[in-house]
Amino acid sequence: MGSALVHGFAGYFDATLYKDVHLGIEPSVATPNMFSWFPIFFPLRTPVCVHPGSPLEVHFWRCVGSMKVWYEWCVTSPSPSAVHNSNGRSYWVGL
Structure with missing residues (x-):
């Protein structure tokens, strides 16, 4: 199995509301x-090459301002990236 070039991450959700109610x-x-x-796509400004057996670590956090909410993210391993969507620069949702 060869290396993978990661261009971003797909975001989905599944919530359990009550017992078997999803x-x-x-x-x-x-x-x-x-x-x-x-679904949402969290793109990476620069694709990351991940070798077989190597971890890929990424962090996501939700931010909120007085008028908008947005997500920011960054890769921390195998090599750190800049913070993506800083201050909701590229995408945000108005409140």
């Missing part, structure tokens, strides 16, 4: 006809 968009367990939420 809501989500993760493809293997998606709620039918769920059109209110969509």
